[in-house]
Each structure stands twice: as C-alpha cells, then as structure tokens.
Amino acid sequence: MHLDLPNAHPGHSAHFTDYRAAEIGQVSLSPDGPVEAGSHASFTLVFTAGRFGMDDTGSLRICTRQVSDVGRPQFTDPKAANYVSAEASNGAKLTLEFNPKLAMRPWSRTLTVTVARGFLSPGDTITVRLGDQRGGSPGLRMQTYCEAKFHFLVLADVFATCNWALLPVQPGVPVIPGPAVRPLAILPTRRAPGEGFALLLRADDRWGNPAPLPAGRHVLRASAPIAGLPESFDWPAGARAHRIEGLSAEAAEALVIHWNGTPSNPLRIEAGPLTPYWADLHGQSGETVGTGTIDALATYSRDLAGVDAICHQGNDFQITPEGWADFDRAFAAFDKPGRFVFLPGYEWSGNTALGGDRNVIFPDGGRIIRRSCHALVEDLSDHATDALDARQLHAALRAEGRPVLCIPHVGGRYANLHFAHDRMLERAVEVHSDWGTFDWLLHDAFDVGARVGIVANSDGHKGRQGASHPGASQFGSYGGLTCLLAENLSRAGIFEALRRRHHYATTNAARVHADARVTLATQAALHIDDPSLAGAPDAQTAQAMMGDILAGVADDTALFAAELMAGSPIERIQLFNRTELLEVIRPAAPLGQRLRVVWEGSEYRGRGRETVWTGEISVSGTSWGAVRPINKFNLDHKFAADATTLRFQGVTTGGFQAMEAPLLGLDGTLHIRTNLVTAEVPLRQLLAGEAVWEAGGLGRRMRAFLLPDAAPSVLRFERRVPLRRDADNALYLRANFEDGSVLWTSPIYLLR
Template identity: 40%
Template sequence: MSGQENADSRKSWACCAVYSSKATLILAPEGRESARVAESSGCLGKILCSLTASSHEAPGVPMTVKSDVDPDLIGESRLKTIPGTDPALFGTAMLEGPARVEVRSYQTFKITYVTGKLGLDDTGAIRIALRLISDAGALQTTDPTAPNYVSVRSSGEGQLMLKYDRNGGQRPWNETLTIYQRGGYLKPGETIEITLGDTSQGSPGLLMSTFYEGARVFRVLADVQATGNFIPLPDTRLEFTVEAGPLHRYLGVLPTRRRPGESFVMGLKAEDLWGNPTAQGPTRFAVESSVPVAGLPAEIDFAPDNGALRIEGLSVAEEGVLTLTLTSTEGHVVEAGPLQIREGQAHYWGDLHGQTGETVGTNSIEHYFDFARNKSFLDVTSHQANDFQIKPAFWDKLNRLTAELNEPGVFTVLPGYEWSGNTAVGGDHNVFFRDEGARIYRCSHALVDEHDDLDSDAHTLTDLYAKLHDEPVDTVMYAHVGGRYANIFFDHDPKLEAAVEVHSAWGSFEWVLTDGFPLRRRVGVVANSDGHKGRPGASYPGASFFGAYGGLTCFLMQENTRDSVFEAIRRRHTYGTSGPRLAIDITAALPGGGTLFHRNPLAQPDCATEEVTSCIMGDIVRVTGNTARVSVAVEAPVGIESIELRRASDVVTLWRGYGEEDLGSRLRLMWSGAEYRGRGRNTRWQGRVQVADGRIRRFSPVNLLNPEQPLRQVGSNSAIFDTITTGNRMGCDMWLSGTGATLDVTTNHGTLSLNPADMGVEPVTLDAGGLARKLVGQRLPDGPLPRSATFEAEVDIGEAGDTPVWLCVNLEDGNQAWTSPIYLFRD
C-alpha cells in the first residue's frame, strides 16, 4: 500500500472505532470531561463500507457488515449429472417461521415442498441439509414431547419415512434430514410439509445454536426419480438469523505492554452467556485508572448496537503498570489490564487461525475480520481455510481483503490458508504469506470443482515445502493440531516451519512441541482458535465438538507490521495462551556468554549472529558454560496457581505464590487430558464428589466452558460433574467446613480419596491413562492467589544436543500459557 492508501484505510476504520468522531460530550463532576463512545460497528474499511447500503454515512454512524455468505464462493461437491436444466423439474420450497431468533431459544419452522413437473416417484426423497458447524439441537422423529421433534405430512398418496443423520451429507452440509416417499407417488403440484420443532404434542420446539449466525440456511434437495441423486433446488434460499442473547457480563481488554507515550486501544464488550457480543447491555461506566492516561474519558456511555467499542488514542507518559476499573450505574465492576508501560519490545496479540462460511465455518469473511479488529480487539490476524475447499474466486477475494484491511501500526492482516493434508503425509499446517498474490498449493481439489490448476497441488508436506521454496512471496508456517494433526515425524523444513500451535479450540497439545525436542526441532510456541464460528480472538466452544476456548499468541515486536510479525515468528519471540492476555518474561543469563543465531543454524549456518551474555524466549544460543541463570516474571489478570520452569519435558523449578502456612479450607479438583491425538480426542469426565465428616460451604466451577454441562454442588456434601476435556483442564474449587472432612471422588476413569488435613502444597494425582489424562486434588489458600510472580533458578545445560528452557504458567481460572523455548546448546 502507498502512504496515501494507508491514510485512507485509517480514515475508513475511524467510522466505527473512536469516540471522538461521534462523541456526545456531557459535563462531568469537577469539570472533567465525559464521552459517549461510538460502538464498534460493522464498517470495516473501504472495501467493507462499499458492501453496505449506507457506505456514505458520516464517520461514527453504525453500519452493518454482510454476514451471510455468497453461495458461489463456497467450496463443495457439485453434481455434474442432473435430470435436466429446467428448474421447474425439481419443485420448490418455502419457509415459514421467525426471521430472527435468539441463541439457545426454542423455535418452530415449517418447510413446504411443492413437487415440480416430474412429481416425486415411489422411493424418491427430499432432503434438508444444514451446515456441519452448529450446536443447535439434533433433530429427532420419535418423541413428540421432547425437544427438536420433527413431523411431516403429505397431500398425496403413500407414506413418508424420515431419516436423520448428524453427518449424513457432504461437507459443509453434513447434517441431513431425508424424507422418503414410500408406497405411492406424488403428482406435480402436491406437497410435503416438514415441521421442525413441532410443538403440537408437547415438544418445546427446535433448540437454536449458541452462537451468532447471520444466515442459518436450510438447504433443500430433491431426488425426484429415486436414483439417489439429490439435486439442490434452484433459486431456493431458506434462512433465518440467530442473534445474541441477554447480557451475561462486560469485558474490558487492554494490551499487556506498551512503551511510554505510545498509543494503545482499550476495548469494551458486552457478552451473552455464550460469548456473543450483545446489544442487550447499555449502561454508563465511571472510569478509574491506576496511573494517568491521556485521552481516557472519565465516563463512558456504553450503548452497544454491535456489542463492543474501541477507545483509541490512549497513552501513558511514564513507566508503570496500568489497570482500569469501570463501574456501571447498575454496580457491574469491570477490570482491564494489567498493561505494563516500559521501554523495550511491545506486546501485540493475535489469533491467526480461523475460517468462515465460505468453507466449513459460519458467517462471512467480512464479518470475521470485523470481529477480529472491533470485537476481540486483536492486533494481528489471518484467515486459514482448509485448502481443499478454497475456490479460486474465494482465494482472490481473500487476497483483496487482506491487502485492503492491513493497517500498518494498528492492525496487521496476513494472507494465507491451511494446508490440510492427511496426517499420514504431514497433517495440518498453517501457511502465511508476507504479501498478496501468492499461489495456493492445495493438498487436493477435494471440494474445488475448478481444475485448471490441478498441477499446482502439493499432495504431501514434502511437496508443499518444495513448492513454497520456489514461491516468490515470503512464507512462514505453523504445525497445527486439529482434525488432522500435524505429523512432525513425517518431515520438517526449519526454513519454513517456525512454530507449533500448542492450543486451539481443539484443545491443548504440549506434545506437538515436546515430541520435537529429541529431533532438535527448534520451533516457537503459538496458540490460536481455529475457530469456525467467525469469532477470531474470542472463540467460545459453545455446545459443539470443540472442547476448549480458542487461544491467543503474543508477539514481541517493536512495531505492528507484517515485517515485524514475520521476524517475531522466525525468531520465535512468541508465547501462546489458552485465551487470557498476560505478560510473561523469561531471560537466561549466560555466565560464559554465547553466540545468538538470528535463524536456525542447523538450516541456515551462514545466518546473522551476535555475541550475548543473556537471551530471551525463542533465542537459539551456542554457549560455553554449563549453566544458565533463568529469570522469570509474570503479570496476569487473575491469580497465578503455579509456574513450571521446564528443561525440555522436565520441570526443574515449580513456583507457587504460597506455602503450607497459607493453606486454607479450599480444595481444588482438576481433571484434564484427552483420549488420543486424533480427531476424536475428547475425554468425557463423569463423576461425583462425596464429602464425609464435613460439608461444602462454597462451590465454584473452574474453567467450565459449556454452561449446559453439569458441574455443580448437590446438597451440602456432594457435587456432580459430566464434562469434556480435550487436552485442556477444568474442575472446581470447594471451601470445606469441618476439620476432619474427607472426600471420595468417583469418576468413569478411576477414584481418588483425599484427606485435606494430611495434604500440604503438593497435589495428589490420579493418572487415568489416555493421553495425559489425570485427576488432581490440591489445597489452596482461601483467598485469591497473587497476580504477579518473579523468581530465578539455575538450569544445567546438556553436553550434547539442545537444552530447551521454557515456561508453562497455570492460572487460577484454569487457563494456561506456554512460552517459546530458549534453545541452548554446546558444541
């Protein structure tokens, strides 16, 4: 982009971002100024404004981003053999029901199918298909009193037979309801009525999904000649919108590190129970700050038409730690921060991995980028669609959008895609390009019917590496664990593959890093969402097969530009979290000094080097000494349960901010792990906690991500749970009364008996097999844990190979963070 184009882009963003352009100023006490802050609207830069009907409105006026998806951009299998080209042959369908519904509400819809010129033959059928990515209620046809009941009736002869299959169709239209005609036929003009969520016999209706959908589509197909060839009805688009629910909480967001005088953004969002930004939370906040903040209003009149706002142009002049406290007129208290103000590299937060309705996800690419910038307040993002589903038209559109929306210094957007080869030939890998215009090298054209570029396919990871080395556009890659996990044993190119993704909405996967240590894989740590619901940076799992909240990556950089992002990835100056934003520092002092390599010398021995006496996360250093003195500092928005300083896979120092003298009546139970490394890794934890000789006087779930999963106290001395982990961890805290209280924890993976009076700070662990499945009981202080931590420790450096030194931070709310390792080695 030219300088003028960048300026124009910044102007177009301003129509949805800052309080100054639409501020209604009111007089505040003691002469201070208050502002009504404009909500973050759908206006998403010049190209997105052009997609709205109101693109010439004045700056600050809310606009709406198009959320439904152009069907011509969706990669899918398309029939080449059809009975004829006349649309009247196959019939028509219409939808009756509400146009807009609320998440997790019960609704009723009626689809009326009218046969076409060919009628519907005996053993023929019609089919209703819905998108795979949904956690709406599963249709059922057997119990008219239960949720999601479906009924059908016909105006013609014969009987109708129904078959529902959650995964019976072709991606992305996997969920299918098929209505078969039996014992007769239908003549042209006769009808079949399908009532989804039929309430006539006691069913509450059809349960809606947990997340916003700009267009929830019923796709109707017909097999009118009983050949098994289902033809989508032409010119038929039956759809409705799923909107956010009532206010559940307010969320304030700050970055974690900026330099004195440097501009930053505060984000404020109203969320419903399922994490959707909701307009159902207007209020006024009084604002208090721990240090003076230039540009910060004393009051914010928050009326979020789109659920969120950005306050831009804030800065702090002096070094220190900023926390903000926002108190609403209704008594809600929102904390934002901590934000460290200090010299050195700043922190920029990103989620570089998600997809939308143009492939297997939900909502449009425009909605996705708007959410990243204006509703989760990211600094860096990218879109990563499965390559075998990316049509050429969508690849072109994606490149146009990333070029237009990239905003150096404010919002970095990278073009890219997910190479989605099978695990046997490499597994999922994220590909990011420094600039637009790169060629896409798919693992296959599985759902792309344009075959002009079949010769560009890279069927194996080795093939992909070879093609990317010839690609003129600069490229970096991540190894990803999703449906097809990355097979780091198949191949590895250190010039391209700079990081591994240890957390996403699929769960937590430390093994994708630690498996590489014996192989001397010198990669950084990142975390992303791989969200499929159009919510990068705030990807809640809902009630679907995603078992975790999406992750975030912190990039340590001097400025927020594409060049800096690429350099941070290649230098491994990154750390990942399971969602929260916290500041982490790990530094190794080297008594004998060392040589720091700017690239991996195993792949690029002639890379730039420098002589150092200390190094930070991600650095590769050849040392002369036998030990390193490691310094650790963590500043978190919640309490810190523990910090593990690791040497490769071993914990060499475990920090806790409390001792045995601090322990109280709080007992924490946490369960974690997965079944195995593949797609069906979710572990179900079912069980009961029974307290004897005491009672539970207070109970609090920890990291319960699905509100519909039972995890609650029952009576005064027991609790029950039926939950899911997928490598991540969750559990509960119980404050017990009775000095002799004991607990028996019975689960489907084993039992654990605990006597808190005999327990110190060390946890009691039940290993439960699977992939790092375990149940842990430990005592904690009664009050909140400290939010800051600093310590030092000495780490021995191995005589041969690498000594990876890194951190795992465990937070009081169940979240975790992982740093890129420092790779120390001796010749």
C-alpha cells in the same frame, strides 16, 4: 484417463446436481425472523414438489453446516428437545433419520426425509417440523453463535437416484446474541510512556457472543492517571462493543481500568525495543468450513475481539481460484499498519499420513496457493501447483525463494512431524486451539530435533476469531491467542516476530504480560535461523529472550528469569527443559481451604479425541460453600451442587475442566465417583501435595489439590538451571492461572 465403469466420464465433480433444479420443487420456512443464539425454537419447513413430483424412495435432505452446534434431531420423544416430525400432504409414508456426516462438506449434518411408501405428485407437500412443540418439546436448540443468516440447506432427490438437487432458493434465519451477562474490558499488555493506546469494552452473552447493551451511563475508574480517559460515557445505541482511543499514561507497573466495577487486564507502562501485539493466526470463514464471510470475520476480530493481527486459514481443498483471489482482496482491504494486520495465508490440509495440517503464512499478497488436493474444487486448471504431501509442500515453498512460514497444528487432522519437518519453514507449533490443548505436539517437535516457538490460536469455525467460544459441539476449548513481540504492528513486523520465535501463547484468549530470559556467564552465537541450516550467527551475546537460539554454549548452567502479570491469580508455573519438568513454582502463600478438582486429557490424537466425563464429586465429614466451574463452556452439560456433592458432565480434548469450592473444614474425605475414576482421599492429605489418578488415554487423569486463600497475580523468579550436554536445552515455562487459562513461553534454545 480411461475409467472401466459404465457411463463414467473423466473430470472432477464437487457439487450437487443442478439438473432442472428450478423445476424440482420449492421450499419455505416459517417463522423466518431473528432467533436468539442457544435458544429453543420451532420451525415449519414445507417442500412443495415441482413438475416431477417425487418418486417412491425419493427423499429430502435438510442439511446444516458441519461446525454448527444446532441441536441433534431426534424422532422418538415428542416431549424432549430437538424433536422433529414430518408428514406428506397426500398421506405417503415418510421415514426420518439423521447422520452428522452424510452430505458434502461443509453441509455434512444431514436430516433425511424419505418417501418410504408412496410418491408425491406435482404440488404435493412434505411438512417438516423442526423442534415440533405440539407434544411438549421445548423446540429445536439453535446454534449457540451468531450468524447473519443460518441456513437449512435443502436438497431433493425426486428421481430416487441418490443424486440430490440443490434447490435454487434456500431458507434461513438470522441468529442474534442473547442478553449480555459477561462484561470485558481489554487493554494492551505493554506500551511506552506517553504512547497512545485504546480501551475496548464489550459484554458477551452466556454463549460468548458480544451483545448490545441497553442505553445508559457507564463509569470508568483507573488505578493510575490516564490522559484522555473519560470518567463516564453513554453506550452507543445498538453497539456490541465500544472503543475509547487516544489514551496514554506516563508510569504504571500494572495499570487497570474498572468498567462499572469490572477490571481490565493489566497494562504495563514501560519502554522497550519490542512491543507485544495480540494475534489469532488461525481461523476460517464460511467460504470454506467456517461461518459468515471473510469480511465479517475480520470485522469481528478487529472490532469485537480487539486483537491486533489475524491470519485466515481456509482449508485448501475448498478454496477455488476465484475464492483465493477474493481472500487476497480481503487481506489487503483490512490490513492497516499500526491498527490491524491481516496476514495472507491458507491451511494446507493434507491427511495425517502425508504430514497433516499446516498453516501457511505469507508476509505479502499475490502468492500461489499450493493445495494438498482439489477434493472440493472442480476447477483443475491449477492442479500442477498442488503439493500432495508435506514434503512436496516444503520443497515447493523453498523453491519459490520468497518469505513464507508453516505452522504445524492439530485440527481435524493432526500434524505428523515424524513424516515431515522443515527447519527453515517451520518455526512454531500450535499447542492450543478450540480443538483442545496439545502439549504432545511440542514434544513431537523436540523428538524430531525441531527448534520451534509456541503459538496458540482459535482455529475458529464460528466466525469469532480472536475471542472464540467453543459452543456446544466437538470443540472442547476456548480459543487461544499468540502474543508477538514485534518492532511494529505491520505485516513485516508480525512476520519477523514469528520468524524469530519471539512470542508466547495463552488459552481462553487471556491477555497476560510474560517475560522469560536467560543469562550466561560467557557469550554464545545468537542465531535467527536454526544453526543446522549453516547460516551465519546474528550476534555474540550472553543473554537471550524467549525464542532465541544460542549456539556454542560453554556454560554448565544458565540463569533463567521470568515474570508474569495477569488479571487472574497464578496457580502454578512449571519450568521445563524440553520435556523434563525441572520445577513446579507456586506463589509463596500458605495453602488454605479452597479445594480444586481437575479432570483433563483426551482419548487419543485424532478426531475422536473427546473424553466425556460424568459422575459426582463429594465430601464427607465436612461441607463446602459455593461451587464454581472452571473452563465449563458447554451450558448443556450438567453442573449441579449442594453443600456436599457436585453432579457434573464435562468434555475435555487435551485441556482441562475443574470445580472449585471453599471447604468449611479439612477434617473429612474427598470422594470421586466418575465413569473413568473412582477414588477417595483424606482432605488433610492434600496439605502435603496434590493427589493424582491416571485414567489412560492421552494425558487423561483427575487431580485434587488445595489452593491458598488468596494468591498473587504477579510473580517474578530466577532459577539457576543445569544444562544438558546430550541434547538441545530448550528452557520454557508453562503457567496455570486460577481462571482456567494457561500460558506457554517459547523455548530458549541453548546448544552446545
């Protein structure tokens, strides 16, 4: 290839220059000891010019990772947080600027220090105070999640050519958890009588990082007899979690273990052909754009989050051939059937115009990575295996003739199902992750005739796959989980559950028992694959579980039956046929005086989807008790209430946030004054149903409603549902729980 440019050469470059990097200069950082996640700190970073000095208009770049939520540097208010200053030892004039997307991914958050007038000689220094506290600033707000070593990546352009050298020694500090504030006790969801299970205990700090507990005696109490459960135990020194194995029970509808008074999620003791296993099938480590090593990520998922299965989904355009081989090593090393499953995979990260993001998942190792491009991979030796759009990806994967699945999702790029959808490969869509909640992707799937299940994962970038707090940056939601109904805990078992769409999804890493089934009057053909692929049916049956496809349905109605059992009261259940809301089912309890006000939705589908909410919610003519936030994860946002007024800030990215308060009476008025909604409604009017105020965007609105004084956490129901003749029937439920979590069952497809 000939490039008609001066001094242009063929090839591909995706790295900072290493030209005489050892002679460019040196950098030091103090202090360099551990710092608490989310705390304020002050660092002094000193660059000492090497043999070339630094020319007039040369510069330093101090970069942090794209996903880091370390405070945004500011240069104008010495009393405010994140104040940064810089000075040159020889008096050269320096300027500072910050751009969150300047340097090469994943180090895109860039503080630039430019020699605006003058120059540096060899040995001269630039001193940058990150979180300069001399003028009263509390310091630089550190990132809210833990990292073995958080780096300030320093690049230097000493020749003023805009070609930055990566210095050979880079400064960094460990980021450690703060004090534990939120204990969690985690059990499986269902196990057979006498089958062994484990209890996982951990306590998170205020930013969702598992934290060590002080030495002391801990008490356990169970709601039903459990063999092997100690009455008390001593917390292991320095441990961030504790797992008690070898437990079993003979009978219990909703077994709960209390850890020092904190209840676990409920466990059903009941035999069944399939067992529920919890998975987070979407996250990535620091080898791509995430945090930490893949080994650290898998260890967190298994030992701290306590999930049964994961899949690593690194951006393909950042995975080198050597990196792919190392990932394959980690997939195999951590995969232990019966204990923890690590499915191989990667994220095909094509631009939305060419199909958008897909998770590619394999049941075995040693597979080919088919990248959407080599944008950040210099080695082009395997570029012939690239699939430059989603149609090429589907064709190449089919041509291999080996088992593989693709899951469209919404991340930085959203999946474009109208550009490409493959009925054989794509059997689920991801409706929730740290990025937000995306029911519209399921609706897109229905629009293109897809017959897919529903998954939720974290798409975690902060090293916390399986229990993924969003932190304080562009991520708006706590990560989700997928409950897979499988014959066993193995790669083959988990993959087959995905292939059959036998799964349901939750937000906020909620562990909920869910069951949804359909009964027909006459039998129909049960298909594992989409019937449009012309495969033979698997069986004839009049019953279907979530994810099943029945073809040749002659009935005009179907009996839909469901059960939910959660650790939180149920707020509402919505029963859908495709996008049609058939019914809203609420617990059979009279409305009380608990007020909930919700703000939800997003700007649009793409990267700028965050909707910022700010304003106040108040009542007149009455007052309320303690106001509690729902789904408020960013502690930087205001949430301040008195007896009648809440002043708040929030961000939603397709999901929702809310406030809840016990009213002292209903003879009053609710007032809403926010940047997007201004409204009022008599409180007694809410006894007739919720009030809704639309606010444009994508599902963006505010809602106000009353809750029962007490609601159940278990609900069973049956509904006779009319079946459509003009399109597929896709019956599923979407449930909201009072703690802010949401659940979807995979649709049951009934085809004529």
